[in-house]
Amino acid sequence: xxxxxxxxxxxxxxxxxxxxxxxxxxxxxxxxxxxxxxxxxxxxxxxxxxxxxxxxxxxxxxxxxxxxxxxxxxxxxxxxxxxxxxxxxxxxxxxxxxxxxxxxxxxxxxxxxxxxxxxxxxxxxxxxxxxxxxxxxxxxxxxxxxxxxxxxxxxxxxxxxxxxxxxxxxxxxxxxxxxxxxxxxxxxxxxxxxxxxxxxxxxxxxxxxxxxxxxxxxxxxxxxxxxxxxxxxxxxxxxxxxxxxxxxxxxxxxxxxxxxxxxxxxxxxxxxxxxxxxxxxxxxxxxxxxxxxxxxxxxxxxxxxxxxxxxxxxxxxxxxxxxxxxxxxxxxxxxxxxxxxxxxxxxxxxxxxxxxxxxxxxxxxxxxxxxxxxxxxxxxxxxxxxxxxxxxx
Amino acid sequence: xxxxxxxxxxxxxxxxxxxxxxxxxxxxxxxxxxxxxxxxxxxxxxxxxxxxxxxxxxxxxxxxxxxxxxxxxxxxxxxxxxxxxxxxxxxxxxxxxxxxxxxxxxxxxxxxxxxxxxxxxxxxxxxxxxxxxxxxxxxxxxxxxxxxxxxxxxxxxxxxxxxxxxxxxxxxxxxxxxxxxxxxxxxxxxxxxxxxxxxxxxxxxxxxxxxxxxxxxxxxxxxxxxxxxxxxxxxxxxxxxxxxxxxxxxxxxxxxxxxxxx
Numbered sequence: 001x002x003x004x005x006x007x008x009x010x011x012x013x014x015x016x017x018x019x020x021x022x023x024x025x026x027x028x029x030x031x032x033x034x035x036x037x038x039x040x041x042x043x044x045x046x047x048x049x050x051x052x053x054x055x056x057x058x059x060x061x062x063x064x065x066x067x068x069x070x071x072x073x074x075x076x077x078x079x080x081x082x083x084x085x086x087x088x089x090x091x092x093x094x095x096x097x098x099x100x101x102x103x104x105x106x107x108x109x110x111x112x113x114x115x116x117x118x119x120x121x122x123x124x125x126x127x128x129x130x131x132x133x134x135x136x137x138x139x140x141x142x143x144x145x146x147x148x149x150x151x152x153x154x155x156x157x158x159x160x161x162x163x164x165x166x167x168x169x170x171x172x173x174x175x176x177x178x179x180x181x182x183x184x185x186x187x188x189x190x191x192x193x194x195x196x197x198x199x200x201x202x203x204x205x206x207x208x209x210x211x212x213x214x215x216x217x218x219x220x221x222x223x224x225x226x227x228x229x230x231x232x233x234x235x236x237x238x239x240x241x242x243x244x245x246x247x248x249x250x251x252x253x254x255x256x257x258x259x260x261x262x263x264x265x266x267x268x269x270x271x272x273x274x275x276x277x278x279x280x281x282x283x284x285x286x287x288x289x290x291x292x293x294x295x296x297x298x299x300x301x302x303x304x305x306x307x308x309x310x311x312x313x314x315x316x317x318x319x320x321x322x323x324x325x326x327x328x329x330x331x332x333x334x335x336x337x338x339x340x341x342x343x344x345x346x347x348x349x350x351x352x353x354x355x356x357x358x359x360x361x362x363x364x365x366x367x368x369x370x371x372x373x374x375x376x377x378x379x380x381x382x383x384x385x386x387x388x389x390x391x392x393x
Numbered sequence: 394x395x396x397x398x399x400x401x402x403x404x405x406x407x408x409x410x411x412x413x414x415x416x417x418x419x420x421x422x423x424x425x426x427x428x429x430x431x432x433x434x435x436x437x438x439x440x441x442x443x444x445x446x447x448x449x450x451x452x453x454x455x456x457x458x459x460x461x462x463x464x465x466x467x468x469x470x471x472x473x474x475x476x477x478x479x480x481x482x483x484x485x486x487x488x489x490x491x492x493x494x495x496x497x498x499x500x501x502x503x504x505x506x507x508x509x510x511x512x513x514x515x516x517x518x519x520x521x522x523x524x525x526x527x528x529x530x531x532x533x534x535x536x537x538x539x540x541x542x543x544x545x546x547x548x549x550x551x552x553x554x555x556x557x558x559x560x561x562x563x564x565x566x567x568x569x570x571x572x573x574x575x576x577x578x579x580x581x582x583x584x585x586x587x588x589x590x591x592x593x594x595x596x597x598x599x600x601x602x603x604x605x606x607x608x609x610x611x612x613x614x615x616x617x618x619x620x621x622x623x624x625x626x627x628x629x630x631x632x633x634x635x636x637x638x639x640x641x642x643x644x645x646x647x648x649x650x651x652x653x654x655x
Binding site: 173 | 457522524527560601623639641652655
């Protein structure tokens with residue numbers, strides 16, 4: 001597909017230029033010109049008042065896609081335990097399979113993991129493709145991608161979903177090249193086009209400033225990695241049974257070119273601010289470095305951690321390791337308390353994606369209130385103790 | 394040793410703002426920067442060069458002509474050579490087509506012992522291109538690398554996991570994708586900046602790397618953007634008021650409990 005301007009119809013109104021999310025359109029001699037930055041998103045097609053912009057199909061040789069059937073979920077397991085995102089993918093996969101009218105399958109790799117198939121059936125898989133071999137005991141890109149590539153080539157699924165974990169995001173791109181198909185990363189929404197039954201994959205880009213819906217029209221399978229925690233988990237029914245299909249797992253010397261020497265688990269005693277679910281952040285409105293002690297009491301109560309703004313770090317009140325913002329860390333906790341933080345744009349850049357932002361500030365005109373879900377105008381030294389007391393009830 | 398670093402010029406997404414009235418992205422005045430993870434990849438290469446004199450560091454990017462500015466920055470940090478793959482035919486590429494183009498460019502540069510790339514770019518956040526280049530070059534790949542040690546034609550690396558890391562041994566040549574925990578990228582030196590302007594930047598188009606226009610850009614991309622939109626703006630927040638502080642605190646806590654947040 002490509003975006004084209006029908007010059008006779010274009011009146012040079014520049015509405016397309018203003019609407020373009022990629023700055024790809026210029027107006028030259030009162031005619032819109034599509035530049036290199038065009039991603040074919042079609043936003044301009046919709047806004048053009050004179051229908052002067054069209055999205056053209058390319059004359060690609062259309063492959064026979066009808067032989068591809070079934071929705072597959074990559075059943076990622078670590079140390080014999082299925083990752084939680086797999087149950088979410090099975091929940092979503094079930095819906096997609098029902099809309100297309102096809103079956104839901106899981107593909108399971110590992111060593112001595114055949115017993116996990118029952119769990120996958122209980123969560124809705126109708127078939128489990130099983131690769132059980134000592135070479136697959138630990139995840140390796142080469143080992144997993146070899147068996148899955150062969151399985152996709154043989155059984156031809158229509159859709160393959162992977163969790164966007166550190167393993168799924170490693171495996172899926174390699175498979176996209178091996179299988180010769182498209183892959184959409186970190187999807188937050190999947191839906192089936194009611195007309196052509198193809199999948200539409202929606203994902204955030206530009207740090208969440210833009211959402212893009214991606215399609216994969218001419219190659220199969222259609223593949224996505226899906227963000228953990230976004231989709232609803234499948235229902236559990238231990239009476240559900242299914243069919244296990246064993247995959248070829250013959251490996252030759254040199255097939256697996258990386259060796260996992262050790263797996264190290266790090267247990268961090270101090271929650272890093274980028275991983276914390278609850279953050280209580282303080283700014284210059286604290287008035288004194290001792291104010292952080294009060295914030296810590298609230299953070300401890302919630303099982304979270306304390307953070308700060310650049311001004312406090314510059315003043316020597318707090319360490320840079322807990323600074324949120326453009327020159328600090330970007331955080332997305334469940335709750336972000338901004339206490340005595342005015343809300344400089346550089347600070348907001350680092351915390352605006354938090355699920356819930358609660359601002360406590362004396363100044364009712366502080367910009368922080370513009371991004372807050374809940375705002376309290378008041379003295380934080382009175383409000384925070386009252387919140388702690390309320391949580392203790 | 395010859396190390397090739399893949400880099401991308403990206404808009405600083407921290408600076409991207411949404412026009413509250415029109416609901417569109419404001420890209421004016423948004424600076425273009427060297428993608429942060431790619432800066433870590435370059436730093437890793439330069440650190441190896443510091444310890445092993447004679448190491449050559451080559452930087453390659455695919456992008457519009459202005460991406461040359463970013464390559465000058467890489468040269469000023471200490472890279473030895475810079476290549477810009479730039480052609481209208483490369484436009485609109487998804488990760489599949491981008492990796493095909495970069496792999497074709499890398500194949501033309503002989504005797505590469507290691508390819509380093511950032512884990513992902515901040516404009517797309519896909520983390521796909523590095524892995525896909527490795528597949529096309531038939532190199533083993535390790536992603537999310539947060540530590541690198543080179544010995545006897547092998548690399549021992551730490552691969553970051555959600556709950557720790559894996560220690561992985563891989564033979565050279567290989568491709569590694571780097572995360573920010575790997576190192577702290579150096580600044581450009583004054584001398585480096587002066588010299589960077591004297592150094593040539595080699596620009597290659599689709600013919601130079603032996604790809605037909607059908608094999609790159611939008612033409613070769615299996616995925617296409619169906620539509621893009623700005624996420625619905627955050628609704629106006631709610632101010633919580635009351636006659637006493639404990640009434641306000643009580644009201645806040647019950648709202649959070651209602652939503653099952655606490």
